[in-house]
Amino acid sequence: MGRRLLAGRYELIEKIGEGGMAVVYKARCRLLNRYVAIKILRPEFTKDETFVDNFKKESQAAAALTHPNIVSVFDVGKEGNIHFIVMELVDGKPLSQIISEKGKLDYKEAISITRQIASALSLAHKNQIIHRDVKPHNVLITSSGVAKLADFGIARAVNNSTMVDGNKVMGSVHYLSPEQARGSYVDERTDIYSLGIVMYEMLTGKVPFDGDNAISIALMHINDVMTPPSKLTAGIPPQLERVILKATDKYQTNRYSNADELIEELDNIDFITKVMGKKVFVTEEPAMEHEYGPDYPAHRDTYERGRERRENTEAERRRYEHEVESGTGKNSGKVGKKKSGSRLFVVILAAVLILGAAGIFALGTMLGWFGHQNTDVLVPDLTGKTFEQASAELEAVGLVIKEGEHVFSPDQEKGNITSQSPKEGTSVGQGTAVEVNISRGKKDGVVPNVVNKDLAEAERYLGEYGFKLGTQIQVESHLPKGTVISQSPEAGDKANNGAAVNVEVSDGKGKEMTVVPNLAGLTKEQADAALAAEGLTVDVDNIKYEENEFAPANTVLFQTISSDTEVEVGTKVGYVLAKAPEVVVPAEPDEGAVSGDGQGGEIPDDSNGGTGVSDEAGNTDADTAVTES
Numbered sequence: 001m002g003r004r005l006l007a008g009r010y011e012l013i014e015k016i017g018e019g020g021m022a023v024v025y026k027a028r029c030r031l032l033n034r035y036v037a038i039k040i041l042r043p044e045f046t047k048d049e050t051f052v053d054n055f056k057k058e059s060q061a062a063a064a065l066t067h068p069n070i071v072s073v074f075d076v077g078k079e080g081n082i083h084f085i086v087m088e089l090v091d092g093k094p095l096s097q098i099i100s101e102k103g104k105l106d107y108k109e110a111i112s113i114t115r116q117i118a119s120a121l122s123l124a125h126k127n128q129i130i131h132r133d134v135k136p137h138n139v140l141i142t143s144s145g146v147a148k149l150a151d152f153g154i155a156r157a158v159n160n161s162t163m164v165d166g167n168k169v170m171g172s173v174h175y176l177s178p179e180q181a182r183g184s185y186v187d188e189r190t191d192i193y194s195l196g197i198v199m200y201e202m203l204t205g206k207v208p209f210d211g212d213n214a215i216s217i218a219l220m221h222i223n224d225v226m227t228p229p230s231k232l233t234a235g236i237p238p239q240l241e242r243v244i245l246k247a248t249d250k251y252q253t254n255r256y257s258n259a260d261e262l263i264e265e266l267d268n269i270d271f272i273t274k275v276m277g278k279k280v281f282v283t284e285e286p287a288m289e290h291e292y293g294p295d296y297p298a299h300r301d302t303y304e305r306g307r308e309r310r311e312n313t314e315a316e317r318r319r320y321e322h323e324v325e326s327g328t329g330k331n332s333g334k335v336g337k338k339k340s341g342s343r344l345f346v347v348i349l350a351a352v353l354i355l356g357a358a359g360i361f362a363l364g365t366m367l368g369w370f371g372h373q374n375t376d377v378l379v380p381d382l383t384g385k386t387f388e389q390a391s392a393e394l395e396a397v398g399l400v401i402k403e404g405e406h407v408f409s410p411d412q413e414k415g416n417i418t419s420q421s422p423k424e425g426t427s428v429g430q431g432t433a434v435e436v437n438i439s440r441g442k443k444d445g446v447v448p449n450v451v452n453k454d455l456a457e458a459e460r461y462l463g464e465y466g467f468k469l470g471t472q473i474q475v476e477s478h479l480p481k482g483t484v485i486s487q488s489p490e491a492g493d494k495a496n497n498g499a500a501v502n503v504e505v506s507d508g509k510g511k512e513m514t515v516v517p518n519l520a521g522l523t524k525e526q527a528d529a530a531l532a533a534e535g536l537t538v539d540v541d542n543i544k545y546e547e548n549e550f551a552p553a554n555t556v557l558f559q560t561i562s563s564d565t566e567v568e569v570g571t572k573v574g575y576v577l578a579k580a581p582e583v584v585v586p587a588e589p590d591e592g593a594v595s596g597d598g599q600g601g602e603i604p605d606d607s608n609g610g611t612g613v614s615d616e617a618g619n620t621d622a623d624t625a626v627t628e629s
Contacts, residue, residue: 039085070120092142104202107237121259138150378425384412401433455505467501471500484504536569542574557576
């Protein structure tokens with residue numbers, strides 16, 4: 001049985017992978033003579049029109065992303081009831097397979113892979129694309145160690161279609177963010193949460209939450225405390241563990257605000273490792289070991305946060321030196337035990353001089369200089385209290401309050417505490433400072449973007465930002481019925497709290513439009529690819545050839561529809577290709593020849609109306625130009 005030919009162009013060779021929503025084949029593109037990967041939606045998903053429309057729309061958006069850490073999307077198409085995406089064929093393995101084979105990854109390898117994925121997400125987020133399904137199965141590692149993120153289209157389509165179906169959660173529940181599990185709004189920090197879970201799995205070989213069914217795992221993401229990875233794997237740098245815990249905080253406001261912030265943290269860890277070696281992360285004395293528990297405040301900023309913090313850090317370092325040198329306090333007796341501790345301190349001090357004041361706090365935090373007082377007080381829950389109330393409650397148990405950041409919060413009224421570190425129930429020494437973040441209220445005053453959301457999602461999203469949905473006017477559009485296509489006030493505009501945002505929504509009846517590309521000067525193969533990229537069809541009945549002594553052979557001279565013309569997707573476009581002028585070889589004159597113009601012989605009759613001369617198989621140029629091999 002011969003190989004299946006898809007869309008008259010892609011020759012399916014073998015199945016190379018499959019998942020719950022699609023099957024992936026290795027294929028050869030006959031048009032461009034290259035190998036590609038083709039992802040074909042499973043039949044059960046092709047029956048959902050909304051799913052299919054989103055699948056196509058988001059895949060086309062992903063095709064616009066050009067990045068070394070993103071799997072390139074070449075084409076999106078349909079043949080009959082088959083919907084498919086044509087992608088770059090990557091020579092490598094899924095990250096999930098690598099983790100399975102190795103059990104767990106070295107922390108340096110995990111940092112490298114995470115940085116690459118974060119770089120890919122940074123570009124996607126800047127183009128308003130949220131992946132929503134970051135997981136090891138969607139990360140391909142090439143044979144040279146390059147990480148490539150895939151499956152942008154399906155991830156968005158799943159989330160816009162249905163999140164929960166009976167006892168089945170759509171998507172990868174082990175990497176699901178709390179806001180996805182709640183059916184709440186998502187943003188770039190949603191992808192950061194999932195990437196944090198991937199980091200956790202790379203370092204430990206396990207996911208932090210697992211259970212008997214998808215619903216129970218989703219609830220764990222919302223409610224359960226994550227066991228720090230250092231409890232499962234020795235040798236993880238404390239600062240890297242803090243990165244994971246911050247990235248996977250239950251509250252979006254406490255995570256990294258964007259992928260670039262995460263990359264900066266990873267670069268700092270990498271830099272310190274190269275300057276000082278692994279010793280900077282693990283001390284040789286038990287009393288100095290990193291020993292925080294599951295409730296460690298992942299969202300604490302470990303870098304410079306103002307002059308006051310730097311002064312406190314320097315004072316803490318001087319206290320530590322005094323205790324070691326004088327033989328007093330919790331660090332007494334250590335100098336006489338080993339000289340290695342003194343040597344380590346010299347190395348650390350040298351690094352501090354290299355890194356400057358901004359690095360003091362980061363190094364001190366990694367080495368556990370802070371927050372290890374005698375553990376005889378439990379930190380109370382301060383969430384929802386005012387700063388004054390929290391201050392009084394802490395003072396009553398011998399603790400002090402420290403004002404942190406003022407952040408937007410969908411849960412707490414303005415002025416109330418939205419999060420704290422250390423968290424409730426943490427055992428600390430008397431005099432410990434508890435840092436609190438204070439709510440700025442809902443993010444009102446700035447209108448959020450609801451374009452491309454359905455009405456229900458738009459209304460919920462506006463409510464979370466302190467606005468309400470206003471009038472809804474239905475207009476003709478090819479987008480799914482009920483999709484918001486414009487809003488007033490526009491996203492980013494200032495408006496009073498509680499103001500109405502009026503929207504125009506799609507009636508779902510319009511035709512999808514595109515713009516005809518400029519084909520002039522392109523080869524036939526390039527022209528066909530350019531038309532396909534815009535969702536247009538090659539008009540095989542209107543491909544002509546014309547002699548031209550100036551243009552390279554087989555390049556486009558004219559096209560049947562002018563470039564930049566707006567037409568419906570699927571419109572047929574033809575073109576005229578250049579061919580070299582025919583050379584007539586003078587014949588030897590014979591006795592009976594009459595040579596009125598000085599040239600013998602005759603021009604062959606062109607039975608195809610001047611479209612070309614025949615080849616050895618009897619096909620004209622026009623025939624061979626459009627016949628697949």
